Amino acid sequence: MITCSAPGKVYLFGEHAVVYGQSAICCAIDLRTRVQATKHDSIVIESVLGTTALDFEIHPYVSSVIEKMKGHANIEGVRIQIRSELPVGSGLGSSAAVTVATLQALNQLYACNLQLEDIANIGHTIEREIQGNASPTDTYVSTMGGVVLIPERRKLKDLDCQLVIGNTRKSSSTKDLVSNVAQLRQEFPDIIDPILDNIGKMAHLAEEPVNRYDYETTGKLMNVNHGLLDAIGVGGAELSALVYAARNAGAISAKITGAGGGGCIVALANETSASAVASAIKNIGAEAILTRNTHEGVRLEP
Ligand SMILES: Nc1ncnc2c1ncn2[C@@H]1O[C@H](COP(=O)(O)OP(=O)(O)OP(=O)(O)O)[C@@H](O)[C@H]1O
Numbered sequence: 001m002i003t004c005s006a007p008g009k010v011y012l013f014g015e016h017a018v019v020y021g022q023s024a025i026c027c028a029i030d031l032r033t034r035v036q037a038t039k040h041d042s043i044v045i046e047s048v049l050g051t052t053a054l055d056f057e058i059h060p061y062v063s064s065v066i067e068k069m070k071g072h073a074n075i076e077g078v079r080i081q082i083r084s085e086l087p088v089g090s091g092l093g094s095s096a097a098v099t100v101a102t103l104q105a106l107n108q109l110y111a112c113n114l115q116l117e118d119i120a121n122i123g124h125t126i127e128r129e130i131q132g133n134a135s136p137t138d139t140y141v142s143t144m145g146g147v148v149l150i151p152e153r154r155k156l157k158d159l160d161c162q163l164v165i166g167n168t169r170k171s172s173s174t175k176d177l178v179s180n181v182a183q184l185r186q187e188f189p190d191i192i193d194p195i196l197d198n199i200g201k202m203a204h205l206a207e208e209p210v211n212r213y214d215y216e217t218t219g220k221l222m223n224v225n226h227g228l229l230d231a232i233g234v235g236g237a238e239l240s241a242l243v244y245a246a247r248n249a250g251a252i253s254a255k256i257t258g259a260g261g262g263g264c265i266v267a268l269a270n271e272t273s274a275s276a277v278a279s280a281i282k283n284i285g286a287e288a289i290l291t292r293n294t295h296e297g298v299r300l301e302p
Pocket residue numbers: 033047048049058059060061062082083084087088089090091092093094095096098138172173174175257258259260
């Protein structure tokens with residue numbers, strides 16, 4: 001039996017734009033998905049979504065992992081048990097975390113000797129096949145941890161501030177939101193492409209402030225990024241209410257994180273304002289989660 005875990009993630013910059021090759025800054029967070037893999041007489045996948053065999057409807061990511069790993073090991077029967085701290089379909093990278101943790105658990109269980117780069121690449125291929133179009137960001141950051149500039153795959157300094165996540169508790173499908181942006185871009189390329197370009201430019205502008213722990217400058221750019229996500233149609237009333245509640249309660253910045261449409265916002269806060277920001281988020285009926293950037297990507301668990 002092997003247990004591995006992988007972190008979720010928040011985007012400081014670049015979600016959706018990164019799908020079109022623009023840069024993003026994404027950071028792993030200390031909320032993890034744990035996957036236990038045990039050799040078994042059949043394939044069983046147990047999660048909060050149910051207990052199934054290979055099932056590409058209920059467990060598309062985990063089933064795809066098992067199918068891919070059959071190319072590296074003789075997997076006749078395996079029991080996969082999943083426990084996660086990440087809300088499903090909420091923009092915190094739950095699909096990437098379960099994909100990467102399952103890949104590494106099977107890699108270790110069957111001694112396939114895949115390296116971390118292989119785990120990240122196979123994970124990206126699986127997300128792309130399921131979502132129709134996916135950047136390498138979520139699976140790379142879940143594999144490697146830390147704060148990463150994508151597609152350059154350049155590690156930045158770990159964040160030294162509090163992260164406050166506001167969860168609308170309204171799940172969304174990344175596949176659908178990525179498709180909606182693609183349709184808008186196809187209809188108005190001269191409008192949407194400059195927006196995506198500017199999101200990518202902000203990620204590059206923010207690299208130095210992040211590396212010198214200048215979260216005031218980083219936060220100003222994050223707030224602009226939020227406005228541009230609204231412009232490409234992935235915002236919503238609940239998300240904006242959370243963003244303004246967080247900002248008005250003293251957050252350094254607040255923006256949508258992940259695919260949007262529902263899901264979560266992320267706010268940067270300092271030690272003194274974090275609890276006030278969390279209270280403001282709860283006061284409008286959402287879930288507030290205090291977390292921090294984690295340096296640790298996918299790892300073996302005792
Ligand atoms: N704990 C889990 N157990 C099994 N499958 C999971 C789990 N968490 C996520 N998944 C899979 O990932 C899917 C959600 O992925 P999706 O990309 O839509 O949302 P997300 O990854 O949470 O958000 P984002 O991609 O915007 O960060 C679920 O429908 C399920 O197939």
